[in-house]
Amino acid sequence: MTHSIGDKLSGFKREITQERVNSYAEASGDHNPIHLDAAYAASTQFGTRIAHGMLSLALVTEMLAIDFPKTWHSGGNLKVRFSAPVISGETVKIYGEITDITKTNLGLIATCSIGCKKPDGTNAVVGQATVPLE
Amino acid sequence: MTISSDTVNLYTKAIGGGESPDYGDSQAPLILVAVALTKLIDELGLFSGGLQTIHAGQEVSWTRPVKIGEKIYARGKLSGNSVRGNNRFVTVKVSYNDETRTKVGSSSSTIIVNTEHS
Numbered sequence: 001m002t003h004s005i006g007d008k009l010s011g012f013k014r015e016i017t018q019e020r021v022n023s024y025a026e027a028s029g030d031h032n033p034i035h036l037d038a039a040y041a042a043s044t045q046f047g048t049r050i051a052h053g054m055l056s057l058a059l060v061t062e063m064l065a066i067d068f069p070k071t072w073h074s075g076g077n078l079k080v081r082f083s084a085p086v087i088s089g090e091t092v093k094i095y096g097e098i099t100d101i102t103k104t105n106l107g108l109i110a111t112c113s114i115g116c117k118k119p120d121g122t123n124a125v126v127g128q129a130t131v132p133l134e
Numbered sequence: 135m136t137i138s139s140d141t142v143n144l145y146t147k148a149i150g151g152g153e154s155p156d157y158g159d160s161q162a163p164l165i166l167v168a169v170a171l172t173k174l175i176d177e178l179g180l181f182s183g184g185l186q187t188i189h190a191g192q193e194v195s196w197t198r199p200v201k202i203g204e205k206i207y208a209r210g211k212l213s214g215n216s217v218r219g220n221n222r223f224v225t226v227k228v229s230y231n232d233e234t235r236t237k238v239g240s241s242s243s244t245i246i247v248n249t250e251h252s
Contacts, residue, residue, distance in 0.1 A: 024148035027141050028168035029176075032187065044186055045248075053189035054168045058149045061164050061194075065155045073163060073199040081191045 003110055003133055009067045009096030014059055016051045018088045024055045050085035056116045056125045057082075059094045064114070064129055067096070071132040075106075080127030084118060092124060093117040101133070108133040135173070136205050137165050160199035167194055167241045170208035170228050175245065178212070178224070190223070191244035198238055200230075206238065207231045213242070222247040 025031050030052055033040040041049040057080060064072045086092055093116070100111040110133050116125040145165050146154070175187070200206060207230070214225030223246055230239040 020148045023144050027144035027148055027165065029172040030168065034186065052168075054164065054171070054192070055148060057192060058145075058162065058164045058168075061162065062149060062154060065157070065162065069155060073160065073196055075197065077193075077195040079191075079193045082189050 003098055003101065005098055005101055007098045009063055009098070009112060009114070011063055011093065011095045012059075013091055013093050015091045016055065016086050016088060018049065021049065021051050021055065021088055024052050024058075028052065028054065030054075046085055046087075049088045051088060053082040053085075053125065056086050056092060059092065060096070060114050060116055060125055063094050063096055064112070064131060068110075068131045068133075070134055075132040076129065077131075078114065078127060078129040080114070080125050082125055084122050084124045086116070086118060086124045090119055092119075096129070099128075106132065135166070135169060135208055136203055137161050137169065137200075139202050141165065141169070142202055157199075159201050161202050163194065163196040163200065163239055166200060166206060166208070166230060166239070167192075167228070167243075170210065170230070171226065171241070171243050173208075174210040174226050174228065178226075186248040188246045188248075189243065190246045191242075193242040194239070195241070196239040200232075200238055205233050207233075207235075214244070217249065220249050222249050 096112045096114040098110050099113050102109050110131050112129045114129050115123050118124050208228050210228040213227045216223050225244050227242045231237050
């Protein structure tokens with residue numbers, strides 16, 4: 001597959017249901033009550049249960065795995081910040097774009113802006129990834 | 135640590151959608167990062183005593199796919215620990231190596247602990 005600067009990554013929307021959050025807690029072992037316990041979460045600064053930041057990031061990496069199936073897991077890097085919480089029940093938009101392609105001694109490396117937006121358009125996760133191209 | 139097929143199935147249930155890629159007999163690297171981070175943060179006591187923690191930032195690098203059930207050694211270190219206002223910023227760096235001690239990945243996680251509740 002040929003990649004060019006300015007190419008949009010596949011992206012997708014997905015609802016972050018409480019069921020997904022519960023499954024993620026089981027998979028990761030992260031049972032922080034801010035994700036699981038409605039009464040506890042109501043007492044926090046967020047006032048309600050929020051999804052694990054890593055769950056949102058996992059969706060972003062799924063997009064990278066779709067767009068770069070042979071190389072994301074073999075030389076991929078990412079750096080993100082979690083800028084807003086995703087509330088249980090929200091539908092998020094996963095997005096990305098190739099912003100640069102650099103020739104290195106290891107081959108071509110694509111730099112991508114990546115992120116996860118909340119329904120109101122604010123970024124829940126935002127950052128950058130670099131991925132070797134085939 | 136070893137990620138079992140049961141854990142992978144739970145992870146897929148949490149993340150997956152109709153367009154999700156088939157990883158075959160490998161696992162998404164982020165499962166390893168998530169499980170290692172949970173264990174390390176637990177060891178640091180950041181989930182105990184009602185502490186309010188927020189995951190603020192994450193870096194991940196991966197060298198090769200890891201197979202489901204493959205044994206991986208995750209070695210973490212506290213690389214940052216500072217206080218600003220009512221928040222403590224903790225950075226945990228983890229190196230992931232296979233049974234031959236070959237590095238397969240690394241991660242760096244920044245966690246904010248609200249010290250008002252500690």
